[in-house]
Amino acid sequence: xxxxxxxxxxxxxxxxxxxxxxxxxxxxxxxxxxxxxxxxxxxxxxxxxxxxxxxxxxxxxxxxxxxxxxxxxxxxxxxxxxxxxxxxxxxxxxxxxxxxxxxxxxxxxxxxxxxxxxxxxxxxxxxxxxxxxxxxxxxxxxxxxxxxxxxxxxxxxxxxxxxxxxxxxxxxxxxx
Numbered sequence: 131x132x133x134x135x136x137x138x139x140x141x142x143x144x145x146x147x148x149x150x151x152x153x154x155x156x157x158x159x160x161x162x163x164x165x166x167x168x169x170x171x172x173x174x175x176x177x178x179x180x181x182x183x184x185x186x187x188x189x190x191x192x193x194x195x196x197x198x199x200x201x202x203x204x205x206x207x208x209x210x211x212x213x214x215x216x217x218x219x220x221x222x223x224x225x226x227x228x229x230x231x232x233x234x235x236x237x238x239x240x241x242x243x244x245x246x247x248x249x250x251x252x253x254x255x256x257x258x259x260x261x262x263x264x265x266x267x268x269x270x271x272x273x274x275x276x277x278x279x280x281x282x283x284x285x286x287x288x289x290x291x292x293x294x295x296x297x298x299x300x301x302x303x304x305x306x
Contacts, residue, residue, distance in 0.1 A: 140193030162195045164270040176233040189230040189237040213251040224275035232274040
């Protein structure tokens with residue numbers, strides 16, 4: 131059994147041979163990703179997960195898709211290709227310039243952003259070795275935002291519950 135990232139989607143391979151593999155997919159995966167839009171023969175990005183004792187050399191990509199985006203423009207800047215993606219508004223707070231974003235499992239640095247989209251720049255190697263080089267305007271992609279940003283947001287939310295004087299009194303710890 132192999133757990134890995136397919137188009138940035140964390141899946142467990144349940145069977146395989148020398149030409150193909152199978153993985154079970156739950157409704158949440160189909161709702162949040164472009165997996166249901168793929169056809170036999172479509173290319174996908176495959177990556178084995180990092181083992182716990184491996185060297186970290188980039189961004190934290192989990193394969194846990196936050197939502198889908200859509201490629202809205204492609205332009206060139208020298209040898210680099212600039213890709214702009216329309217993004218669900220709810221993800222934009224986690225996307226910052228010079229920050230991390232994973233698009234179809236490819237870890238990228240955000241070049242710019244506005245209220246509803248962000249732009250990345252990809253080099254020739256990325257175009258040649260991932261599906262991003264074949265993406266065209268209108269294509270749907272999988273987006274994973276920075277997990278650290280999501281944890282920071284969660285930690286900054288007001289904490290509800292916990293131990294209070296009322297809780298202690300209700301449970302017999304305070305007498306008086």
